[in-house]
Amino acid sequence: MAEQVDARGLSCPQPVIMTHNKMKELKKGIFEVMVDTDTSRENISRLARNEGWEVVESKKTQDSGYIITLKKE
Amino acid sequence: MAALPVIKHPNLLVGYETADDAGVYKLTDELALVQTLDFFTPIVNDPYHFGRIAAANSLSDVYAMGGRPLTAMNIVCFPSKELPKEVLKEILRGGLEKIHEAGALLVGGHSVDDKELKYGLSVTGIIHPDRIITNRGVKVGDRLLLTKPIGTGVIATAIKGKMASESAVNSLIEVASTLNKKASEIMLKYGCHACTDITGFGLGGHLLEVARASKVEIAIYADKVPLIPEAREYALTGLIPAGSYAIKHFCEKSVEIDPRLEIVLIDLIFDPQTSGGLVISLSPDVADACLKELKEEGIKSARIIGDILYHHPKGRLKIVYSNP
Structure with missing residues (x-):
């Protein structure tokens, strides 16, 4: 199973910082981020673009959050 | 506000409905009052600079209307059990510096105990009733x-x-x-x-x-x-x-x-x-x-x-x- 960052219940910029830290730790590969606001989802997709990670999938969850899958070759 | 029955008056030259920066009330043919207030939570960690920023922000609405600020009052929400008094002192010092730089006078204020720190000013200024700069005066070609x-x-x-x-x-x-x-x-x-x-x-x-x-x-x-x-x-x-x-x-x-x-x-x-x-x-x-x-x-x-x-x-x- 892919590594996960659970940033639910946190407001920006915390989810962005946690995602950024995971990117720095893994350097490449694949991981998932769980967030519960549109702002977090948008901000993480901007961070991904800037850091050269691809947003493979952004899936809406039942509790109206998102699971974002990020990948870097 | 839109649902509330606000009374109009011929002397109220600028009210809340046009989303302008401040309210303007005509006192005489030569003189009108400009009134505004604003306060918010800190955006920088240094209390003195937060005070300066919050005060500059509050005074700005008068400037945007083309007015001149005369007096200001402090609005303070302060967690007195969590933060030392020096923090408040620094905020007020920063605010006062900007009030004086604006050529205005501090005439008082009000503080309440609150979990979350907030600071700002209520500002009163003056303007000539025929020279009010609103947000609805633009001309095509400007x-x-x-x-x-x-x-x-x-x-x-x-x-x-x-x-x-x-x-x-x-x-x-x-x-x-x-x-x-x-x-x-x-x-x-x-x-x-x-x-x-x-x-x-x-x-x-x-x-x-x-x-x-x-x-x-x-x-x-x-x-x-x-x-x-x-x-x-x-x-x-x-x-x-x-x-x-x-x-x-x-x-x-x-x-x-x-x-x-x-x-x-x-x-x-x-x-x-x-x-x-x-x-x-x-x-x-x-x-x-x-x-x-x-x-x-x-x-x-x-x-x-x-x-x-x-x-x-x-x-x-x-x-x-x-x-x-």
């Missing part, structure tokens, strides 16, 4: 000048995440604590048609308000908008406050965006500002001279950032490149 760079919301978000560099914090402090006094005095000399200050609704949101109030279509040249150094870098890494997305969403139907524009520029145009600059609408034959004088007087970031294009029944905003 040029738009912005007097401060934008990006305070993004930098404040970076501060919140402990990601902001010292230089970014200092830039934010410098921009947000600068009074709009000089800019206001200069715009009046050039017979500006309309003005508003850029605050919580972002440059895009406030210009849409102007477009709606004046029933015009406005073009903003995204590549001409001055940015606070490092704001772009932080926005690119996703340090964008929730407010920016909310404002963009709220304005969406009345805003046309050139699809070739970089997303980061759009994010910054809707970035909520604290104590932002004035956006001044004035005749094209004086715009360059006004810009020159602003720069000579130390308002170095001032730029021409847009034009009033056409009449539009509902008001509309276009965000484009300066060279299409």
